[in-house]
Amino acid sequence: MTLNVVALLTTKPGSGPALEQAIAEVRSAMLAHDGCLRYDLQRRRKSETEYVMIEAYETTDALRAHGSSDEFVALSAALGELLAAPPEVIVLDPVGDQTA
Template sequence: MADPCVVVATMIAEPGQEDLVEQTLRAAAPAVHAEPGCVRYALHRHAKNPGHFVMIEKWASREALRAHGQGAALREVGAALAEALAAPPDVQVFEPLPAGDAEQGAL
């Protein structure tokens, strides 16, 4: 069995582009959810800075994450947000380290 991975992808919208970034990421979610190996793909907005977005993801394997990175949904997001982000997304990949309660101690 492959080891899952967790991704934290941070995106900062250019001023005035916050709605476009949110709408684009929301619109992509159903297609990403349907990708093989997608366990979680959840969008969040910073509580005090509406231009900062974080996508929390969980993939069944690195291979599934790699396929996601080359998939149509992510290509479409990249094209739609090419001029809307202040910088390229900051994508961090983590190895889950479950601890404590099985439900509460892991994504």
């Protein structure tokens, strides 16, 4: 069953556009990772600094591989400059029927 991940990101004031660009630049490489099904950036409505990544992976192994990939390491370094605090990464197991 698909494994979902929700990551809550808060940028420093004014760093939203740079975050959006960093994610856009790496997104296709992330989706090319085996078992990465979704890597979608969202912005909290009415916020300039609060973002949420909605991600999905086929397996825990796929999530682990993502987390140790060169792209992820590089992205984490880049985001370190842009975020006001470390991201909250929430790994989720589905409960009951699922649409995706």
